[in-house]
Amino acid sequence: MAEIVLDKLVKRYADGFEAVKGADFTIADGEFFILVGPSGCGKSTLLNMIVGLEDITEGELKVDGKVVNDVDPKDRNMAMVFQSYAIYPHMTVRENMAFPLKIAKVPDEEVRRKVDEAAELLELTEHLDRKPGNLSGGQRQRVAMGRAIVREPAAFLMDEPLSNLDAKLRVQMRTVIARLQQRLGTTTIYVTHDQTEAMTLGDRVAVLRRGEVQQVGTPRELYNDPANLFVAGFIGSPSMNLLPAEVRGDTVKLPMVDIPLTGDLRARLGDDLQEGQQLIAGIRPENFEDASLVGDDKSEGATFKANIEVIEWMGAELFVHFSVAGSAHAELADLAEELDNVGVGGSDEAEIVGRLDIHSEAKEGRELELWIDGRRLQLFDVETGRHLTREQPSG
Numbered sequence: 001m002a003e004i005v006l007d008k009l010v011k012r013y014a015d016g017f018e019a020v021k022g023a024d025f026t027i028a029d030g031e032f033f034i035l036v037g038p039s040g041c042g043k044s045t046l047l048n049m050i051v052g053l054e055d056i057t058e059g060e061l062k063v064d065g066k067v068v069n070d071v072d073p074k075d076r077n078m079a080m081v082f083q084s085y086a087i088y089p090h091m092t093v094r095e096n097m098a099f100p101l102k103i104a105k106v107p108d109e110e111v112r113r114k115v116d117e118a119a120e121l122l123e124l125t126e127h128l129d130r131k132p133g134n135l136s137g138g139q140r141q142r143v144a145m146g147r148a149i150v151r152e153p154a155a156f157l158m159d160e161p162l163s164n165l166d167a168k169l170r171v172q173m174r175t176v177i178a179r180l181q182q183r184l185g186t187t188t189i190y191v192t193h194d195q196t197e198a199m200t201l202g203d204r205v206a207v208l209r210r211g212e213v214q215q216v217g218t219p220r221e222l223y224n225d226p227a228n229l230f231v232a233g234f235i236g237s238p239s240m241n242l243l244p245a246e247v248r249g250d251t252v253k254l255p256m257v258d259i260p261l262t263g264d265l266r267a268r269l270g271d272d273l274q275e276g277q278q279l280i281a282g283i284r285p286e287n288f289e290d291a292s293l294v295g296d297d298k299s300e301g302a303t304f305k306a307n308i309e310v311i312e313w314m315g316a317e318l319f320v321h322f323s324v325a326g327s328a329h330a331e332l333a334d335l336a337e338e339l340d341n342v343g344v345g346g347s348d349e350a351e352i353v354g355r356l357d358i359h360s361e362a363k364e365g366r367e368l369e370l371w372i373d374g375r376r377l378q379l380f381d382v383e384t385g386r387h388l389t390r391e392q393p394s395g
Helices: 043-051 093-103 108-121 137-149 167-184 195-201 219-224 229-234 263-269 330-339
Strands: 004-012 018-027 032-036 058-063 078-081 155-159 187-192 204-209 212-217 241-248 251-253 258-260 278-283 288-290 301-307 310-313 318-325 349-356 367-373 378-381
Touching (some): 004 043, 018 043, 018 212, 032 043, 043 078, 043 187, 093 137, 108 137, 137 167, 167 195, 195 219, 204 229, 212 229, 229 241, 229 278, 229 330, 229 378, 241 330, 258 301, 301 318
Parallel strands (some): 078 155, 155 187
Antiparallel strands (some): 004 018, 204 212, 241 278, 278 378, 288 367
16 A cells, blocks of 8 residues: 655646646545546546656655656556456456466466455456456456456556446446455545546545646535535536526525525625625535425525426436526636536526425426525635635635
């Protein structure tokens, strides 16, 4: 196991393009750490810098206190698991898993013991004499993981290892990887563009955008207390609804309703807001509810009527889709395009998603009175995207 410290790492290519801009955080010994972000954000480049496949332009990379910038990849004692299985089709499962040990000239008896232990851990024992062509996608990925495990590395580095699997198998393999990491206790850095994977697997998560780390925190922290507009829009499924807003007296005016600025929300905002100030409001889908199911006390929020366009009944929950009109901010338009998110008000009309109690009588094509929980409203600065209603201090 290993503690890995990234001290202001920069990756700059010959043409001047910076793929990674000052990554600065510590991955604890034994931690399951996730690098997540949209395509092209620099997460795989950063992973390759850690393992040694990409040179570091500036900054220092330390493993257990030792600077390893110039250490050869094979001497960093890290094992990579890639998106492609990268296993040899002409070899059996046993031969594939044993390959790195054979190259290292490990004695045959030790090779056999390590392969058998890894195969049992990954439930591959009965497949050891089979060829990869006779295995399922999930089994092949487990073979690739087994080949990494037998090396007993200081850290596992996984670059989107589940991307080639179908949706059901990805869910199954997430469970396999999580249990495996808990049993081995090996420091693991896992790259994914799928925020659901990030939220379900990681002890902590680093969210990247255009080469910059936006926030590092636990999944709960990222969801409940995003540092900025990008993290708010990226983390969560369905995504947070983001809409233009304006300060009007003791209320925040949204395109469809005014939310009272009272209690904890006002306290977190402080006294810096000015009349007419433009903001961006964030509303999680679960912060909407069918007004008929809320009860008499609706004072901590506001009600409005919406025409329900689409209903998704998921069994244990109900998603309703409706549209609201209103002028858009340029920041929201850019964010909507980058996140490919219909819940971002990037145009004159935004599609909103609400998660309602399954007892709601919502019907497609019918008007429904909805309630917003004003206590959960999140507000962001238009110019910087900074979260103005964070419950926790930055840093």
